[in-house]
Amino acid sequence: MSAAESLLELVTLTKNFGGLVAVKDVSLSVRAGEIVSIIGPNGAGKTTIFNLISAFHRPSAGDIRFLGRSIAGLSPHRVALMGIGRTFQIVKPFPNLTVLQNVMAGAFARTDDIRAAREKAFSVLEMTGLAERAAQPARGLTLGGRKRLEIARCLATDPKVILLDEVVAGLNPREAEETINLIMRLRGLGVSAVAGVEHVMRVVMAISDRIVVLNHGQKIAEGPPAEIARDPQVIEAYLGEEYHHGR
Amino acid sequence: MKPPAGISPRPPWRSRLAWGAAVALLALPLLVSSPYYLSLLVMVFLWTTAASAWNLLGGFTGQLSLGHAAYFGVGAYAVALLGSRFGVSPWLGLLAGAAAAVPVALVIGGVCFRLRGPYFTLATIASTEVLRQVALNWRSFTNGAVGLSVPPLFVGVSRAPYYYATLALAALTLLVSARLTTSKTGYWLQAIREDEDTAQSIGVDTARYKLLALAISAVFVALAGGIFAGYLSYIEPDIVLTVGLSIQICVFAIIGGLGTVEGPVLGAFLLTIASELFRSSFKQAHLIIYGVLMIVVMLFMPDGLLGQYRRWRSRPATSPAGSKGVRA
Amino acid sequence: MLSFAQILISGILTGALYALVGIGLTIIFGVMRVINFAHGELLMVGMYISFFAATLLGLDPYVSLLIVAPALFVIGVLIQRYLINPVLKAPEFNQILVTLGVGLVLTNSAQLLFTADYRQVRTAYSSLTWGGNLAISVPYTVSFLLALAITAALYVFLMRTDLGKAMRATAQDREAARLMGINVERVSMVAFGIGAAAAGAAGTLLMPVYYLFPAVGEPFTLKAFVVVVLGGMGSVIGATFGGLILGAVEAIGSLYASTGYKDAYGFVIFLLILILKPSGLFGRSRV
Numbered sequence: 001m002s003a004a005e006s007l008l009e010l011v012t013l014t015k016n017f018g019g020l021v022a023v024k025d026v027s028l029s030v031r032a033g034e035i036v037s038i039i040g041p042n043g044a045g046k047t048t049i050f051n052l053i054s055a056f057h058r059p060s061a062g063d064i065r066f067l068g069r070s071i072a073g074l075s076p077h078r079v080a081l082m083g084i085g086r087t088f089q090i091v092k093p094f095p096n097l098t099v100l101q102n103v104m105a106g107a108f109a110r111t112d113d114i115r116a117a118r119e120k121a122f123s124v125l126e127m128t129g130l131a132e133r134a135a136q137p138a139r140g141l142t143l144g145g146r147k148r149l150e151i152a153r154c155l156a157t158d159p160k161v162i163l164l165d166e167v168v169a170g171l172n173p174r175e176a177e178e179t180i181n182l183i184m185r186l187r188g189l190g191v192s193a194v195a196g197v198e199h200v201m202r203v204v205m206a207i208s209d210r211i212v213v214l215n216h217g218q219k220i221a222e223g224p225p226a227e228i229a230r231d232p233q234v235i236e237a238y239l240g241e242e243y244h245h246g247r
Numbered sequence: 248m249k250p251p252a253g254i255s256p257r258p259p260w261r262s263r264l265a266w267g268a269a270v271a272l273l274a275l276p277l278l279v280s281s282p283y284y285l286s287l288l289v290m291v292f293l294w295t296t297a298a299s300a301w302n303l304l305g306g307f308t309g310q311l312s313l314g315h316a317a318y319f320g321v322g323a324y325a326v327a328l329l330g331s332r333f334g335v336s337p338w339l340g341l342l343a344g345a346a347a348a349v350p351v352a353l354v355i356g357g358v359c360f361r362l363r364g365p366y367f368t369l370a371t372i373a374s375t376e377v378l379r380q381v382a383l384n385w386r387s388f389t390n391g392a393v394g395l396s397v398p399p400l401f402v403g404v405s406r407a408p409y410y411y412a413t414l415a416l417a418a419l420t421l422l423v424s425a426r427l428t429t430s431k432t433g434y435w436l437q438a439i440r441e442d443e444d445t446a447q448s449i450g451v452d453t454a455r456y457k458l459l460a461l462a463i464s465a466v467f468v469a470l471a472g473g474i475f476a477g478y479l480s481y482i483e484p485d486i487v488l489t490v491g492l493s494i495q496i497c498v499f500a501i502i503g504g505l506g507t508v509e510g511p512v513l514g515a516f517l518l519t520i521a522s523e524l525f526r527s528s529f530k531q532a533h534l535i536i537y538g539v540l541m542i543v544v545m546l547f548m549p550d551g552l553l554g555q556y557r558r559w560r561s562r563p564a565t566s567p568a569g570s571k572g573v574r575a
Numbered sequence: 576m577l578s579f580a581q582i583l584i585s586g587i588l589t590g591a592l593y594a595l596v597g598i599g600l601t602i603i604f605g606v607m608r609v610i611n612f613a614h615g616e617l618l619m620v621g622m623y624i625s626f627f628a629a630t631l632l633g634l635d636p637y638v639s640l641l642i643v644a645p646a647l648f649v650i651g652v653l654i655q656r657y658l659i660n661p662v663l664k665a666p667e668f669n670q671i672l673v674t675l676g677v678g679l680v681l682t683n684s685a686q687l688l689f690t691a692d693y694r695q696v697r698t699a700y701s702s703l704t705w706g707g708n709l710a711i712s713v714p715y716t717v718s719f720l721l722a723l724a725i726t727a728a729l730y731v732f733l734m735r736t737d738l739g740k741a742m743r744a745t746a747q748d749r750e751a752a753r754l755m756g757i758n759v760e761r762v763s764m765v766a767f768g769i770g771a772a773a774a775g776a777a778g779t780l781l782m783p784v785y786y787l788f789p790a791v792g793e794p795f796t797l798k799a800f801v802v803v804v805l806g807g808m809g810s811v812i813g814a815t816f817g818g819l820i821l822g823a824v825e826a827i828g829s830l831y832a833s834t835g836y837k838d839a840y841g842f843v844i845f846l847l848i849l850i851l852k853p854s855g856l857f858g859r860s861r862v
Contacts, residue, residue, distance in 0.1 A: 054445065054448060075447075075452070076444075077447045077450050077451055092442045096441060108431040112431050157450055302775075311676075369804075369848060369849070372797065376797060380836055484817045488828070534683050538680035542677065546658070
């Protein structure tokens with residue numbers, strides 16, 4: 001694919017923590033509207049990649065380009081305002097604010113007007129199926145609800161790409177399915193998604209345009225889901241774990 | 248569906264109550280001539296101002312500053328020094344103090360906000376302590392521990408002008424506080440309190456917003472300090488620049504209800520009256536009641552009186568949106 | 576040059592007391608991750624007990640250590656059990672406020688019970704000196720040596736005894752320690768007790784050379800923070816050096832600049848360290 005098409009591009013991205021190499025020479029390109037899944041066991045470097053893209057960490061080497069310009073070294077809020085949204089592996093809703101207020105806080109990234117923010121928030125809540133919980137404090141939601149709220153708050157900032165860290169981990173099958181459906185709908189909005197997933201799941205295979213497999217901080221495979229499922233390296237890395245149904 | 252409390256239109260009885268209270272407060276000095284009660288209310292208004300202003304940073308933004316005496320002191324010393332050293336009108340001194348509080352806040356904030364949690368709190372204490380040492384030791388300018396006499400803001404013995412001035416200041420602070428809760432800034436300050444990383448992930452420049460909250464907060468505390476100095480007509484470092492004062496300011500807000508508009512008013516009112524009642528039996532040790540209340544509130548109702556009331560009121564129904572206190 | 580040596584020695588002697596206050600704070604922080612904002616007030620309580628032991632029972636301040644340390648240990652245990660433990664899982668914000676409240680209650684209770692009067696215990700050796708021209712204060716020297724001895728004893732306790740090891744394990748990982756079968760609640764109470772006893776002991780050691788009033792503890796809380804931040808939170812050895820350094824800096828500062836700013840030097844260093852090297856001069860970096 002040509003560089004002009006790509007929205008987000010990682011160029012030989014590397015991150016060391018002291019002597020530990022968390023991410024090594026990872027290159028990746030995400031086009032507008034594309035859904036890319038990064039698969040890898042816990043500790044494979046998924047969260048580090050998300051932290052690098054969203055500028056919570058600085059790369060040790062390599063570059064991150066968004067809309068054709070380098071964003072390495074910017075601060076997290078700048079990157080967020082440019083259109084890179086993220087959720088956290090350990091969900092971090094604003095517990096003492098209501099669901100609506102959580103999402104409005106996100107909507108204020110694009111407007112200073114409270115009415116506009118509220119309208120935006122309500123439309124996102126409708127889309128994410130949280131509307132009837134709008135007045136409830138976020139701390140009262142179930143884990144599934146909190147994960148969806150994270151996505152909703154992120155969507156309210158009008159991101160061009162959304163980074164979903166461990167998007168289905170810990171969810172029951174029904175909640176996982178709802179979340180997957182939500183990700184499917186992002187495509188319709190023209191929002192790209194990069195989803196971090198721990199296990200090779202059929203549903204993930206189904207919705208992803210492309211799959212990247214990480215092991216020990218390095219990319220060991222990349223390609224369309226069908227190809228990845230046949231990749232011997234992947235099968236080896238996930239021996240006995242391939243084709244998990246949603247847990 | 249019920250809209251959240253912060254942005255709901257007020258029920259009519261509430262706005263009627265507010266108007267009634269406003270009229271009563273304005274008419275009060277005409278009915279009550281006792282200087283004792285008016286003085287008490289002047290202090291209530293000053294503490295309301297300081298506590299509400301502190302609450303912008305401590306309650307809404309979640310940054311536990313125990314250094315707000317610094318801004319109170321800057322306001323007080325501006326009036327005192329400009330008046331006694333340069334013959335400047337105390338009103339100009341008041342404005343100068345408010346203006347000076349901004350750079351002081353930016354410097355202190357620039358240093359302290361690099362730290363989080365208890366380290367931040369410690370740093371705010373230390374920076375106030377440095378200011379106090381300067382005020383104590385720069386004798387040629389500040390008169391050191393001897394203190395300074397302060398030109399009065401109003402001539403005459405009547406307490407009424409101070410009553411109206413402090414009432415107006417308190418009302419202004421509350422207005423700013425109330426406006427903030429329904430604005431982008433207010434939402435983003437609360438986002439910082441709830442989780443700094445998440446706030447950044449939705450585009451909040453947390454460093455800038457924290458400084459903004461501190462600066463606004465400092466201006467109002469400095470104004471309260473300036474009026475306090477003129478009212479007392481005498482200040483010294485151990486009155487206006489102590490950790491004890493910083494603690495007092497935040498206790499009002501915490502006991503009333505952190506991160507709410509009305510909490511600090513409630514706290515300032517109840518505690519000023521309570522410490523006045525205890526003053527006769529406890530003499531200088533009346534601050535003991537602050538300590539006891541701090542422990543009791545933190546152990547049993549970390550949302551403060553207002554939060555506790557809201558929780559109690561809404562117990563049978565689904566939990567309300569209003570309480571924003573810090574809790575486990 | 577003589578005055579420099581004199582001042583430096585007196586600074587270092589005082590520094591050992593700062594170190595002891597700081598060690599109490601650092602043990603409490605290490606085990607509970609709670610910063611005790613009432614630490615100076617515990618020192619004040621120790622001083623009052625020592626004072627009354629001297630005036631009512633005629634006990635020498637150094638002998639009163641034997642009363643003060645156990646008394647403060649019990650007070651510390653009670654504070655931990657009833658006030659700190661309930662907020663251990665609450666946000667730091669709440670913990671800070673509880674310990675601040677404890678400090679306010681202690682100071683104001685002292686004021687209520689004993690008035691704001693300044694008090695002092697005069698002993699036969701209060702103004703004795705040794706070292707010829709250096710004129711080093713005898714009581715400061717005795718306090719210095721006792722403070723070092725207590726510090727060493729605490730260090731051995733933490734390193735060699737089972738309880739000490741349990742405390743260190745709890746400090747490292749509370750949950751893992753619990754899984755290992757350590758009674759972390761009991762360890763926490765002991766830790767707070769020892770921390771309080773260390774503060775009380777430092778107060779007692781100050782008694783022959785210092786004066787006493789209800790608010791005497793306030794600057795010591797801050798000094799303890801400075802010591803601990805200098806040495807790195809949670810490190811006993813770091814706090815020892817932190818105390819000695821703070822004592823020396825204060826002394827030298829008051830010699831070359833102004834005595835009045837003595838307290839400010841510590842805070843300026845404190846702010847600089849927090850900003851430049853938050854893990855302390857001797858500490859490993861902590862996340």
